[in-house]
Amino acid sequence: xxxxxxxxxxxxxxxxxxxxxxxxxxxxxxxxxxxxxxxxxxxxxxxxxxxxxxxxxxxxxxxxxxxxxxxxxxxxxxxxxxxxxxxxxxxxxxxxxxxxxxxxxxxxxxxxxxxxxxxxxxxxxxxxxxxxxxxxxxxxxxxxxxxxxxxxxxxxxxxxxxxxxxxxxxxxxxxxxxxxxxxxxxxxxxxxxxxxxxxxxxxxxxxxxxxxxxxxxxx
Amino acid sequence: xxxxxxxxxxxxxxxxxxxxxxxxxxxxxxxxxxxxxxxxxxxxxxxxxxxxxxxxxxxxxxxxxxxxxxxxxxxxxxxxxxxxxxxxxxxxxxxxxxxxxxxxxxxxxxxxxxxxxxxxxxxxxxxxxxxxxxxxxxxxxxxxxxxxxxxxxxxxxxxxxxxxxxxxxxxxxxxxxxxxxxxxxxxxxxxxxxxxxxxxxxxxxxxxxxxxxxxxxxxxxxxxxxxxxxxxxxxxxxxxxxxxxxxxxxxxxxxxxxxxxxxxxxxxxxxxxxxxxxxxxxxxxxxxxxxxxxxxxxxxxxxxxxxxxxxxxxxxxxxxxxxxxxxxxxxxxxxxxxxxxxxxxxxxxxxxxxxxxxxxxxxxxxxxxxxxxxxxxxxxxxxxxxxxxxxxxxxxxxxxxxxxxxxxxxxxxxxxxxxxxxxxxxxxxxxxxxxxxxxxxxxxxxxxxxxxxxxxxxxxxxxxxxxxxxxxxxxxxxxxxxxxxxxxxxxxxxxxxxxxxxxxxxxxxxxxxxxxxxxxxxxxxxxxxxxxxxxxxxxxxxxxxxxxxxxxxxxxxxxxxxxxxxx
Numbered sequence: 083x084x085x086x087x088x089x090x091x092x093x094x095x096x097x098x099x100x101x102x103x104x105x106x107x108x109x110x111x112x113x114x115x116x117x118x119x120x121x122x123x124x125x126x127x128x129x130x131x132x133x134x135x136x137x138x139x140x141x142x143x144x145x146x147x148x149x150x151x152x153x154x155x156x157x158x159x160x161x162x163x164x165x166x167x168x169x170x171x172x173x174x175x176x177x178x179x180x181x182x183x184x185x186x187x188x189x190x191x192x193x194x195x196x197x198x199x200x201x202x203x204x205x206x207x208x209x210x211x212x213x214x215x216x217x218x219x220x221x222x223x224x225x226x227x228x229x230x231x232x233x234x235x236x237x238x239x240x241x242x243x244x245x246x247x248x249x250x251x252x253x254x255x256x257x258x259x260x261x262x263x264x265x266x267x268x269x270x271x272x273x274x275x276x277x278x279x280x281x282x283x284x285x286x287x288x289x290x291x292x293x294x295x296x297x298x299x300x301x
Numbered sequence: 302x303x304x305x306x307x308x309x310x311x312x313x314x315x316x317x318x319x320x321x322x323x324x325x326x327x328x329x330x331x332x333x334x335x336x337x338x339x340x341x342x343x344x345x346x347x348x349x350x351x352x353x354x355x356x357x358x359x360x361x362x363x364x365x366x367x368x369x370x371x372x373x374x375x376x377x378x379x380x381x382x383x384x385x386x387x388x389x390x391x392x393x394x395x396x397x398x399x400x401x402x403x404x405x406x407x408x409x410x411x412x413x414x415x416x417x418x419x420x421x422x423x424x425x426x427x428x429x430x431x432x433x434x435x436x437x438x439x440x441x442x443x444x445x446x447x448x449x450x451x452x453x454x455x456x457x458x459x460x461x462x463x464x465x466x467x468x469x470x471x472x473x474x475x476x477x478x479x480x481x482x483x484x485x486x487x488x489x490x491x492x493x494x495x496x497x498x499x500x501x502x503x504x505x506x507x508x509x510x511x512x513x514x515x516x517x518x519x520x521x522x523x524x525x526x527x528x529x530x531x532x533x534x535x536x537x538x539x540x541x542x543x544x545x546x547x548x549x550x551x552x553x554x555x556x557x558x559x560x561x562x563x564x565x566x567x568x569x570x571x572x573x574x575x576x577x578x579x580x581x582x583x584x585x586x587x588x589x590x591x592x593x594x595x596x597x598x599x600x601x602x603x604x605x606x607x608x609x610x611x612x613x614x615x616x617x618x619x620x621x622x623x624x625x626x627x628x629x630x631x632x633x634x635x636x637x638x639x640x641x642x643x644x645x646x647x648x649x650x651x652x653x654x655x656x657x658x659x660x661x662x663x664x665x666x667x668x669x670x671x672x673x674x675x676x677x678x679x680x681x682x683x684x685x686x687x688x689x690x691x692x693x694x695x696x697x698x699x700x701x702x703x704x705x706x707x708x709x710x711x712x713x714x715x716x717x718x719x720x721x722x723x724x725x726x727x728x729x730x731x732x733x734x735x736x737x738x739x740x741x742x743x744x745x746x747x748x749x750x751x752x753x754x755x756x757x758x759x760x761x762x763x764x765x766x767x768x769x770x771x772x773x774x775x776x777x778x779x780x781x782x783x784x785x786x787x788x789x790x791x792x793x794x795x796x797x798x799x800x801x802x803x804x805x806x807x808x809x810x811x812x813x814x815x816x817x818x819x820x821x822x823x824x825x826x827x828x829x830x831x832x833x834x835x836x837x838x839x840x841x842x843x844x845x846x847x848x849x850x851x852x853x854x855x856x857x858x859x860x861x862x863x864x865x866x867x868x
Binding site: 145215249256264 | 729730740741744747748751752759847849850
């Protein structure tokens with residue numbers, strides 16, 4: 083995207099790109115590496131999730147700055163927690179950029195979406211009645227601007243001053259608003275469906291524990 | 302409730318024929334047939350060709366040899382006059398002069414040609430032989446303006462002034478200094494001549510050469526003012542917009558200011574109707590006591606506009622891979638648009654030429670692609686125009702566009718119904734999708750306008766790119782491009798008339814003989830390679846400032862230095 087604008091971040095050598103990819107991949111696995119009751123199911127589910135959202139991002143590339151990943155990261159963070167949300171963000175950024183162009187900016191995109199996922203896990207987006215769509219919409223608007231700002235830092239390579247950077251941000255405002263509009267549309271159309279998709283089915287042990295615990299309280 | 306959605310669907314289906322009816326029936330393409338073409342292979346056709354009664358004259362310049370070439374009606378070359386001293390783009394329109402006599406002598410039929418090396422030549426139309434020539438001053442470039450006739454004189458706006466020359470022998474009667482001008486044509490009135498300059502000053506020069514200045518402060522005045530019943534029309538070019546100003550010559554003041562888009566085209570008058578164009582639209586003004594905008598159509602044109610008759614206007618579309626636009630005006634307030642595909646695609650500023658000869662109507666097209674194409678039709682059709690068959694379906698029906706419009710109708714209709722029924726969640730869904738589509742469609746225009754506005758409000762001071770004393774003086778105040786190839790600067794200067802980094806770079810690469818690899822991305826044009834060198838991309842600097850928008854959105858001034866560096 084930034085090359086298209088004529089603005090570049092630092093240009094990485096092939097070795098540096100390899101190191102970068104290894105670090106990103108390593109951090110994603112580190113985030114995911116923790117004991118789980120259903121390791122195979124959880125892994126398959128995460129793979130499907132990452133691949134499908136990455137594919138969606140690639141398919142939607144012709145639409146300028148319409149980013150389905152932002153809302154997805156927000157909801158994954160809200161439903162699956164900060165660790166898996168951040169891992170999801172890093173993996174989606176890496177895989178989709180294999181097709182859309184890898185580079186220095188991948189780090190910022192991965193970090194930007196990871197921060198959105200973490201914010202999703204911390205914000206009260208889920209209430210006792212389920213997903214609060216109004217809050218998700220508000221969060222997705224803020225997330226659009228935050229992500230775009232964060233990724234814009236990738237052009238700072240020492241040749242651009244503060245004033246020029248502000249000019250650069252100013253030029254991008256229409257695209258930020260489009261990102262915001264895209265997020266809102268994704269949130270209202272697919273937010274609840276995607277959230278429910280992410281909802282974990284309780285295991286038999288968890289159901290049994292809940293029942294016993296309930297009886298204990300009753301008793 | 303259950304019946305409302307089918308009703309809405311039916312309503313939308315009923316609206317579909319209304320949409321398709323707006324698609325213009327292209328009578329012109331059906332009635333005109335391709336006659337011949339000539340490929341100059343290089344150079345630009347920046348101004349309208351000229352018909353002298355026997356020959357079609359075309360001027361070409363740019364990266365090819367600067368020349369005026371004459372063709373017969375069959376497309377065979379009759380003669381060609383080359384001026385290798387004219388190193389920049391020649392944009393001064395050719396002027397056809399009938400034979401006559403005056404106090405300063407007798408003159409034959411001639412074509413007057415202005416060159417960017419400052420030379421003005423009178424050529425014999427039949428064989429291209431030189432009748433006389435005159436040298437005008439050169440400041441970066443020489444003549445770029447449109448001449449005018451005033452009795453036995455030709456009035457020539459030069460780079461720094463206006464001169465009056467005798468048609469019989471080309472002798473200068475007088476020359477008066479005005480402001481620094483660029484493509485600044487002249488209008489002849491009862492009291493003398495009017496012309497503008499780059500500082501936004503309108504100049505009046507009487508027939509003795511006495512000047513009076515009127516600083517309008519509305520922007521650059523680059524086209525000949527136009528006399529109308531409402532006053533003298535000046536289309537002044539601002540940074541991100543323009544103003545159609547009505548100037549009252551009786552008291553030297555501006556009586557009306559009408560807003561228009563950026564980079565104005567050359568206005569053209571037919572009766573009381575004035576057509577203007579710019580980077581955003583084509584507008585029709587009715588100018589009687591006052592000028593009033595009566596019709597407008599989105600379009601991007603920056604060159605010559607041409608009325609072919611009282612209802613038909615043709616304008617060159619000035620975008621990559623573009624063509625011409627044909628506008629039909631009903632004389633009241635309706636303006637319809639049809640794209641005219643003449644088989645030449647690319648940037649264009651030259652209006653087509655239309656004339657009748659040998660019982661046929663000839664229409665001649667040329668643009669920056671150095672290709673001249675001629676179409677003909679029987680002249681009877683000119684005198685007995687056929688009514689437009691309104692019911693005939695257009696062959697240009699664009700299913701994609703119509704489908705999108707249909708979906709938009711569905712979404713806005715659904716949103717309204719859902720809102721009235723209190724189904725707020727579904728209302729938000731349909732309305733958000735509606736606004737998202739709208740936003741995506743208008744984003745390119747908004748982004749361009751916003752960037753221009755932003756640059757205007759927050760200019761970047763850049764002094765890093767300095768003038769090199771080794772460059773020729775002729776490049777002073779012109780556009781210069783530096784391309785770093787294998788660590789060495791390849792420089793080309795003396796370029797003029799470009800509005801964007803993209804257009805300027807294209808011209809520079811053509812002149813340097815480099816291939817330019819371009820990719821259209823969602824954010825605009827991206828330069829992939831120059832002279833086959835891709836590297837990790839290319840980045841550009843305008844006057845030392847790093848480019849932060851796509852090349853087709855990056856504006857350049859008349860003396861900008863653009864540097865390209867491989868990453």
